[in-house]
Structure formats: structure tokens, C-alpha cells
Amino acid sequence: MGWEEKQVRGYSEFVRTAQHYHGRPIFALFCGDKDAEGKSWCPDCVTAEPVVRKELHNMPDESVFIYCLVGDRAYWKDPNNEFRKNLKLTAVPTLLKYGTPQKLVEEECFKAELVRMLFTED
Amino acid sequence: TTLMKEKLVVFLAGLQYIAVQIINTSGCFKSFLLANCSIMYLFLLFLADGPSIQQVLVELTNQRTVPNVFVNGTHIGGCDATYQAYHDGSLQKLLGDSKDAETYDYDLIIIGGGSGGLACSKEAAGFGKKVLVLDYVVPTPLGTSWGLGGTCVNVGCIPKKLMHQAALLGQALQDSRKYGWQYEEQVKHNWETMVEAIQNYIGSLNWGYRVSLREKSVTYLNSYGEFVEPHKIKATNRKGQVTYHTAETFVLATGERPRYPGIPGDKEYCITSDDLFSLPYCPGKTLVVGASYVALECAGFLAGLGMDVTVMVRSILLRGFDQEMAERIGAYMETHGVKFIKKFVPVQVEQLEEGMPGRLKVTAKSTGGEPEIFEEEYNTVLLAIGRDACTRNIGLETIGVKINEKNGKVPVNDEEQTNVPYVYAIGDILEGKLELTPVAIQAGKLLSKYEFLFTPLEYGSCGLSEEKAIEGYGKQNLEVYHSLFWPLEWTVAGRDNNTCYGKIICNKHDNNRVIGFHVLGPNAGEVTQGFAAAIKCGLTKELLDETIGIHPTCAEVR
Numbered sequence: 001m002g003w004e005e006k007q008v009r010g011y012s013e014f015v016r017t018a019q020h021y022h023g024r025p026i027f028a029l030f031c032g033d034k035d036a037e038g039k040s041w042c043p044d045c046v047t048a049e050p051v052v053r054k055e056l057h058n059m060p061d062e063s064v065f066i067y068c069l070v071g072d073r074a075y076w077k078d079p080n081n082e083f084r085k086n087l088k089l090t091a092v093p094t095l096l097k098y099g100t101p102q103k104l105v106e107e108e109c110f111k112a113e114l115v116r117m118l119f120t121e122d
Numbered sequence: 123t124t125l126m127k128e129k130l131v132v133f134l135a136g137l138q139y140i141a142v143q144i145i146n147t148s149g150c151f152k153s154f155l156l157a158n159c160s161i162m163y164l165f166l167l168f169l170a171d172g173p174s175i176q177q178v179l180v181e182l183t184n185q186r187t188v189p190n191v192f193v194n195g196t197h198i199g200g201c202d203a204t205y206q207a208y209h210d211g212s213l214q215k216l217l218g219d220s221k222d223a224e225t226y227d228y229d230l231i232i233i234g235g236g237s238g239g240l241a242c243s244k245e246a247a248g249f250g251k252k253v254l255v256l257d258y259v260v261p262t263p264l265g266t267s268w269g270l271g272g273t274c275v276n277v278g279c280i281p282k283k284l285m286h287q288a289a290l291l292g293q294a295l296q297d298s299r300k301y302g303w304q305y306e307e308q309v310k311h312n313w314e315t316m317v318e319a320i321q322n323y324i325g326s327l328n329w330g331y332r333v334s335l336r337e338k339s340v341t342y343l344n345s346y347g348e349f350v351e352p353h354k355i356k357a358t359n360r361k362g363q364v365t366y367h368t369a370e371t372f373v374l375a376t377g378e379r380p381r382y383p384g385i386p387g388d389k390e391y392c393i394t395s396d397d398l399f400s401l402p403y404c405p406g407k408t409l410v411v412g413a414s415y416v417a418l419e420c421a422g423f424l425a426g427l428g429m430d431v432t433v434m435v436r437s438i439l440l441r442g443f444d445q446e447m448a449e450r451i452g453a454y455m456e457t458h459g460v461k462f463i464k465k466f467v468p469v470q471v472e473q474l475e476e477g478m479p480g481r482l483k484v485t486a487k488s489t490g491g492e493p494e495i496f497e498e499e500y501n502t503v504l505l506a507i508g509r510d511a512c513t514r515n516i517g518l519e520t521i522g523v524k525i526n527e528k529n530g531k532v533p534v535n536d537e538e539q540t541n542v543p544y545v546y547a548i549g550d551i552l553e554g555k556l557e558l559t560p561v562a563i564q565a566g567k568l569l570s571k572y573e574f575l576f577t578p579l580e581y582g583s584c585g586l587s588e589e590k591a592i593e594g595y596g597k598q599n600l601e602v603y604h605s606l607f608w609p610l611e612w613t614v615a616g617r618d619n620n621t622c623y624g625k626i627i628c629n630k631h632d633n634n635r636v637i638g639f640h641v642l643g644p645n646a647g648e649v650t651q652g653f654a655a656a657i658k659c660g661l662t663k664e665l666l667d668e669t670i671g672i673h674p675t676c677a678e679v680r
Contacts, residue, residue, distance in 0.1 A: 100329075101325035101326035101329055103329075108333065108337075114333060114336055
């Protein structure tokens with residue numbers, strides 16, 4: 001069956017989507033919002049995205065890849081935003097395997113080897 | 123003399139010897155044949171000047187027998203000596219001179235991915251070495267397993283301290299009412315919630331190690347490693363797939379696992395610390411078998427979380443620890459909800475009812491005086507009678523690494539090297555040193571040893587127990603200062619004022635140098651950490667007086 005991608009924006013949409021696919025392996029990449037030209041306010045997210053996309057084919061069958069825009073810079077900087085509070089995110093970009101403690105944060109997302117390890121580790 | 127230029131020269135006798143000797147020595151030499159090492163066999167019987175060569179050999183080497191083996195001009199000896207050199211690696215070393223040394227897959231292979239193995243791998247990788255780490259957890263009899271990081275992270279220090287903390291918080295809740303906190307609800311504890319949170323944290327540590335190793339380019343295999351040949355191991359993964367790997371150097375860091383007593387029902391129905399920290403259900407009424415720090419710490423936090431706990435002890439508590447402190451710990455636990463059954467050992471565990479938890483019937487026999495039988499029902503039996511080194515099934519005998527047959531530990535020298543030069547060992551599997559160390563150095567090493575016990579009343583110590591101090595220095599040369607104390611936090615809470623205790627043991631003939639420090643009370647672990655540093659700097663009683671408020675109440679030697 002391969003894998004599929006879902007693009008979401010904001011916390012509620014993320015949670016709804018993750019719950020919808022409960023039972024399948026779910027990987028999520030959290031990035032800062034993109035402007036009209038498609039460029040994120042978060043420079044590390046700009047670097048990480050292509051690296052992660054290149055490794056997506058390593059995800060196990062039936063996986064769901066959720067690409068989630070968290071919000072604008074001000075929202076992200078707020079220490080009480082829902083992503084920080086409920087998902088315990090500490091930075092963007094964050095790539096994680098939903099429901100497990102496995103995640104990669106910031107520069108770790110630049111390394112293809114680590115991304116591959118996250119996608120294939122069991 | 124021209125012969126000595128050959129790499130490997132073997133002097134043999136007549137035809138009838140040749141067959142035997144070649145079969146004998148081919149075992150040793152086959153790997154060198156593979157490495158294109160030419161072996162010159164000199165058959166003395168067929169050489170015209172055989173007898174005179176034989177004479178020269180005797181003069182050169184004092185050896186009359188054949189085979190007589192030389193490598194690169196160095197005399198090895200006969201058959202036995204050659205085997206020995208093969209087994210301890212010196213033969214290979216001699217054959218592999220720097221120009222055509224055998225190339226290995228790795229510079230270093232570490233067997234065991236726990237505290238020792240991981241620390242070692244990071245150091246080695248930091249020096250630019252090519253490193254492989256093998257870590258594999260053989261599941262417990264009940265099927266429990268865990269990830270990378272070893273005992274401490276998965277089934278030792280980390281979850282233990284977290285559960286101890288959970289129990290302390292329960293105690294704090296009780297104290298809180300005295301400090302004015304008011305709440306209606308009955309406070310209960312949910313085991314599953316605690317285990318989930320702890321396992322989540324451990325999972326993040328396992329993952330962190332995976333990332334860390336990968337970032338340092340250390341190869342990691344979740345496979346069981348065993349030696350099959352010198353410098354070569356066989357790695358078997360969970361699915362049974364086998365790979366082989368070679369290295370110039372090896373480090374054994376395989377640690378220990380809990381011991382089973384060998385009584386009916388032990389493996390089928392009992393759990394150990396390996397199972398406790400991820401147990402998916404509350405253990406309920408528990409019997410803890412053992413008197414080790416593992417037994418007491420586990421009994422302590424289980425009781426603190428509200429369970430009915432009994433500890434069954436064969437003889438004394440905390441063997442090897444300062445016995446005065448051990449008794450105080452035991453007494454405190456007894457007055458705070460832990461039952462003790464002393465001088466009994468379990469002889470049988472039967473299952474009365476399956477379940478999570480089920481119901482078990484334990485039968486025990488007394489170890490002293492009158493033969494007595496004890497029977498009781500429990501939900502869970504936790505065995506904590508000791509831990510055994512994981513050195514028996516990793517092929518050490520194949521490469522000649524000596525272990526202490528009694529306890530499985532590995533004797534090493536000051537550089538942590540085993541009797542086989544390219545194999546080192548670290549961590550819990552180590553035996554003492556190969557040679558006897560003088561008392562001074564011994565004392566130095568003991569002074570740097572400190573330990574903490576996260577029992578309900580925490581215990582921290584650094585240096586010698588009173589027994590060891592008396593044994594090493596003599597009672598008349600010691601001064602012991604001690605004091606009961608009442609932590610301020612305990613005053614308002616109405617907790618005992620005659621329980622917390624501290625003592626220091628001083629060497630009268632060395633400026634009253636502190637050679638033993640023991641404290642029983644809240645945060646003993648943290649307190650001891652600071653004292654350990656002070657003691658390492660040569661703390662004396664006078665310096666202590668100038669800094670802290672433990673007042674001597676008893677200045678006579680005990």
C-alpha cells in the first residue's frame with residue numbers, strides 16, 4: 001500500500017488527523033508557517049524539509065506522514081502554545097514518530113542517516 | 123641462519139611425526155595460510171646435516187623436541203607453546219608485522235551497550251576509531267526485554283530512583299496536611315500511570331543513545347555477540363540472522379542479570395527487577411526475597427506506594443555494608459510498613475490462580491536452629507538474591523579468556539586487560555585486580571568508592587564501613603563521631619526525631635582524617651556526593667567542624 005501524506009495546519013487539525021489514522025505508523029514533521037512565496041519563517045525548517053522528503057520512501061508500509069505547519073513566529077514563541085504544552089515540542093523543525101519517544105530536533109533533521117533511522121527503527 | 127629470514131619456520135622430525143604434527147599445528151596455522159604466509163617445514167630427518175642442526179637448535183633454544191617453531195626469528199617453542207601463543211594472540215601479532223598486518227573490520231568491538239560499553243564507544247569514536255557496539259537483551263523467563271542502554275537505564279538506577287521518588291511523594295502528601303494543605307479526596311496511587319510515564323522516559327533515553335551513537339559514526343547492532351575465533355565474533359539478531367565481524371581489540375561490557383534460586387516455580391511464577399519496572403499491572407501483596415540493596419530499595423518503594431510488602435531474608439541484611447547502618451535501615455523499614463521474615467529461604471512457589479496479578483503460594487524453610495516451615499499467599503514474588511555476570515555463553519573459552527569459574531567475573535590488570543592481550547573488560551563483570559595491591563593504594567581506591575541506597579530512609583556512604591576500618595586500622599587507632607539528627611522538614615510533619623543518623627570514622631594517626639562517612643536521612647544521596655569530593659581532598663575532622671554542624675556526641679572509640 002505504501003505510505004500517504006496529509007498536510008495540516010494548527011494543533012486541532014493535527015490531533016484530529018492523527019486520531020483518524022490511529023493504528024497505523026504516524027510520522028510528523030512540524031515546521032513554521034510558509035509565506036505567500038512558500039518560504040517558512042523558520043530557516044532550519046527550510047533546510048530540513050527536503051532532507052526528510054528524500055527519506056520518506058523508507059517509512060514502513062501503511063505509514064502516514066503528517067506535514068504540519070504550527071503557526072506564525074509569534075505563536076510559536078509563546079511558551080504556552082498547544083504544541084509545546086501537549087506534544088512537548090521544544091523546537092521547529094521536529095520530526096517525530098507519533099506515540100513514541102522517538103524524535104529528531106533541529107539540526108538532527110538535517111542528517112539523512114538519522115532521518116532514515118527514525119523511519120526504519122522498530 | 124638464512125633460514126631465520128623466513129617468516130615461519132617449523133622444525134619437524136621424521137615422516138611419522140609429520141602427519142601428526144601437521145594435523146596438530148594446522149589448527150593454528152590455517153589462518154596464516156589464508157593470509158599468504160608461507161610456512162617452511164624443515165624435516166630434520168631428510169636433511170643431510172639434520173643431526174647437527176638439531177644440536178644447534180638445542181644450543182639456541184634449550185629445546186630438544188620437535189616441532190620447534192620460530193616466527194620472524196623469534197623462538198616460540200614446541201607444540202604446547204605454539205598453541206598458547208595462538209590462543210593469547212601473540213602468535214598472530216608476531217606474524218602480522220606492520221606492513222602486512224591482518225586488516226580487521228573494526229578497530230574496536232564492544233560487547234554490551236550499557237553504562238560501560240556506551241561510555242567506552244564514545245571515547246573510542248572520539249579518537250577516530252572505527253567502533254562496533256553489540257547490545258542484546260536475552261528476554262527474562264517471563265518475556266520482558268528492553269532497549270539500548272543497559273541495566274542502569276532500563277531496569278536499574280533510573281527506574282528505581284523514579285519509583286522511589288513516587289513513594290516519597292506519597293509520603294510528602296501525608297506530611298502536607300500538617301503543613302496546612304487541605305483536600306477532601308482520598309489520595310490513591312495508580313501503578314499503570316507511573317509505569318507508563320517511567321517507560322516513556324526510558325524510551326527517550328534508549329532513542330537518545332541510538333541518535334548519539336549514529337552521530338558519532340559508531341555502528342550499533344541489536345545482536346547477541348559471541349567469540350568464534352581469535353579476533354572474530356558471531357552476531358545473532360532477534361530473527362536468528364547471523365553475521366561475523368572482526369576487530370583488533372575487544373571490550374567485554376556484558377554486565378549482570380538477576381540470579382534465580384533454583385527452586386520449583388521460580389522461573390515460571392516469580393519476577394525480578396528485570397520485570398518489575400515495566401510490570402503492566404500493580405504487583406499487589408508482594409514477597410521480596412533477598413537482603414541486598416536491590417531487595418530493600420524495591421521493598422521500600424513498593425511499601426511506600428501502599429502495597430503489603432514482606433522481605434524474606436536468609437541471614438543478615440546488606441552484607442558488605444556497614445552493619446550498624448544496615449540494622450538502622452532495617453529497623454526503620456520495619457516500623458514503617460515493611461514486614462521482615464528473618465532466617466528463612468523459599469523452597470517452592472506454586473500458582474494458585476492465574477492473573478495480573480495472580481495468587482501464589484510460597485513455602486519456606488528456616489535456615490537456623492529448629493526446622494520450621496512457613497507458608498503464605500502473595501500476589502507477587504520478587505526475587506532479589508544476587509546478580510550473575512554474563513560471561514558464560516559468549517565464547518570466552520574459545521579464545522582463552524580466563525574467568526573466575528565460581529562467580530563468572532573477569533580478572534583484569536590495572537589497565538582492565540584480561541589475560542588475552544587484545545580483550546579488555548569493564549563494569550560489573552570485573553573481578554579484583556590480578557596482583558595484590560598494597561594497603562595504601564587499596565585504601566585510596568576504597569576512599570573513592572561511595573554508594574547510595576534509596577531505601578525509604580536514604581543512606582549514603584563514602585569510604586570504609588566501621589567493620590572494614592577496624593579490620594584495616596585497628597580499633598584503637600580510630601575515632602568515631604556520630605549523631606542522631608532531626609531534619610527540619612520532619613519537625614512540623616511530626617515524624618521521628620530519633621531516626622536520622624550520621625557518623626564519620628576518623629584515623630587518629632593521620633590528623634583525624636575522615637576515612638568513612640555514613641548518613642541516614644532525607645537526600646542522603648545528594649549530601650554524600652559533596653562529602654565524597656571533600657574526602658577525596660583529604661577531609662579531616664577539624665575541617666569538618668569548621669564547615670558543618672554535626673557535633674560529636676561520643677568521642678570514645680567504639
